Amino acid sequence: MNKGRFVFLLYFCFYAYAQDSENIGKKFFDPEYKLRRSKLIQLMDSNSAAILRTAEPKLRSNDVYYPFKQECNFFYLSGIDEPDYFLVISSKKVEFNNRNFFSLLFAPMRGKDTMYISGEEVVLNKSKFYEVFGDLLKNSKTIYISAPEYKTINDWLNNKIYISEKVAKNTLREKFPELQVKNITTLTSPLREIKSEKEIAYIQEAINITGDGLIRAIQKCRPDMYEYEIQAEIEYEFKRQGATGTGFPSIIASGENSLILHYDRNNRRMQRGDVLLMDVGAEYNWYSADITRTIPVSGKFTEAQKRIYSVVLKAQKETINIIKPGVTMSELNKKASSIIEEAGYGNFIKHSVSHSIGLDVHDAWSSDTLKAGMIITIEPGIYIPKDAEDLPPEYRGFGIRIEDDVLVTEDGHKVLSEKIPKEISEIENLMRKN
Numbered sequence: 085m086n087k088g089r090f091v092f093l094l095y096f097c098f099y100a101y102a103q104d105s106e107n108i109g110k111k112f113f114d115p116e117y118k119l120r121r122s123k124l125i126q127l128m129d130s131n132s133a134a135i136l137r138t139a140e141p142k143l144r145s146n147d148v149y150y151p152f153k154q155e156c157n158f159f160y161l162s163g164i165d166e167p168d169y170f171l172v173i174s175s176k177k178v179e180f181n182n183r184n185f186f187s188l189l190f191a192p193m194r195g196k197d198t199m200y201i202s203g204e205e206v207v208l209n210k211s212k213f214y215e216v217f218g219d220l221l222k223n224s225k226t227i228y229i230s231a232p233e234y235k236t237i238n239d240w241l242n243n244k245i246y247i248s249e250k251v252a253k254n255t256l257r258e259k260f261p262e263l264q265v266k267n268i269t270t271l272t273s274p275l276r277e278i279k280s281e282k283e284i285a286y287i288q289e290a291i292n293i294t295g296d297g298l299i300r301a302i303q304k305c306r307p308d309m310y311e312y313e314i315q316a317e318i319e320y321e322f323k324r325q326g327a328t329g330t331g332f333p334s335i336i337a338s339g340e341n342s343l344i345l346h347y348d349r350n351n352r353r354m355q356r357g358d359v360l361l362m363d364v365g366a367e368y369n370w371y372s373a374d375i376t377r378t379i380p381v382s383g384k385f386t387e388a389q390k391r392i393y394s395v396v397l398k399a400q401k402e403t404i405n406i407i408k409p410g411v412t413m414s415e416l417n418k419k420a421s422s423i424i425e426e427a428g429y430g431n432f433i434k435h436s437v438s439h440s441i442g443l444d445v446h447d448a449w450s451s452d453t454l455k456a457g458m459i460i461t462i463e464p465g466i467y468i469p470k471d472a473e474d475l476p477p478e479y480r481g482f483g484i485r486i487e488d489d490v491l492v493t494e495d496g497h498k499v500l501s502e503k504i505p506k507e508i509s510e511i512e513n514l515m516r517k518n
């Protein structure tokens with residue numbers, strides 16, 4: 085195709101996509117997002133405003149961009165998953181066109197002055213943003229922002245020449261010495277760490293898809309395959325079932341690669357006798373799962389692998405068992421480590437045992453204490469390097485991790501990934517059936 089025409093078509097598609105303002109209103113005024121914004125206002129200082137900006141498309145190379153992922157606080161509060169918007173949420177009403185609003189979404193739309201109003205919330209043209217923004221800085225005692233908003237401030241203060249967050253921060257301090265600037269995560273983390281019914285359903289779907297991918301991979305795995313072939317089997321299921329993507333690059337680590345925590349080259353040819361560690365997560369409606377299963381490439385664990393696997397599995401199950409509101413992260417870590425230490429492998433722990441999941445795979449987190457509605461991972465691991473000379477050779481050169489996703493409930497917990505096989509016999513049976 086003629087290149088000029090191609091560029092024009094691309095531009096046109098993007099333009100048409102960004103102008104669907106009625107649809108924007110539908111998302112923004114959805115009761116789920118309205119409720120989140122009103123909860124946010126309850127946490128805000130008096131006379132303050134939260135100012136958010138969408139993520140920017142990131143250039144991959146030349147004129148090709150990475151797949152877009154919205155800034156998570158912005159998505160959480162708006163439901164908008166496109167670039168080029170601003171959002172203002174204010175503790176006191178903001179006047180615009182003789183009306184007063186608590187939440188204002190500034191959207192790229194065609195009709196210059198079109199406004200969509202719902203109660204005390206409004207969607208209006210992005211071109212109006214800087215009119216409101218200047219007044220907010222002048223009239224607020226506190227503003228809540230996160231990293232992308234320093235660019236907003238900078239654009240406004242420095243005539244749209246972006247320098248850096250640090251410069252923006254300093255310039256802002258000089259110009260508004262009375263203004264307190266706080267990180268928006270002080271407001272959003274306590275909200276985001278407790279999942280709503282809708283969020284739990286999205287995460288459950290992400291987990292189910294991830295489970296189907298893993299089961300497919302377990303059934304397909306055999307010696308001489310490449311790690312990327314396993315990755316393809318897993319991500320085939322993700323794509324087929326409508327996942328928005330992967331929450332993080334799939335880790336498909338065989339043999340000694342299983343010792344590398346964030347291995348994602350996935351290009352080794354697997355051999356009989358290897359373990360295969362698969363740490364993957366489908367992202368569904370932008371919510372990510374995070375599951376790890378470790379399997380024997382040949383279809384049968386060696387005695388040494390079985391022994392290590394059993395210790396990790398015991399640590400994982402017993403740590404899951406103590407989950408309930410009020411338990412702390414450090415108690416979870418202590419529980420998992422104590423079981424691994426008792427078995428004599430304490431030197432081979434490489435990471436902590438848990439984190440929350442959600443819009444980010446390592447999600448918002450406001451305190452050390454578990455509360456009902458949180459979804460966390462439990463993922464103990466034992467990683468024995470080749471040079472661990474105290475151990476017999478068959479125990480060296482591999483890592484085993486088992487990871488499930490767990491909802492903290494009022495009276496305990498629910499393992500959302502319980503249907504994904506993890507018993508030695510279940511895994512070996514699945515592989516035999518192939």
Ligand SMILES: [Mn+2]
Nearest residue numbers: 374461463487
């Ligand atoms: Mn994890």
